Amino acid sequence: MARVCSVTGKRPVSGRTIIHKGQSKKSGGIGLQLVKQVKRTFKPNVQRVRVRTATGAVKRVWVSAKALKAGLVEKA
Secondary structure (H helix, E strand, O other): OOOOOOOOOOOOEEEEEEEEEOOOHHHOOOOOEEEEEEEEEEOOOEEEEEEEOOOOOEEEEEEEHHHHHHOOOOEO
């Protein structure tokens, strides 16, 4: 099961990490050079929480921390 927020729809997204090397111009160098870009995934802060649904049933779902802090779900 993928870790996707059932309320906000947040999911892992892909991106890159940029790696630089060299001495900055402020420190007397010629500036930072781009060495490489490494692929990575940015993972959302989702947690498994017992939630009370609209019908009153209790269900375990993945919920993002942002949804919990905003009060978008009612914890059981």
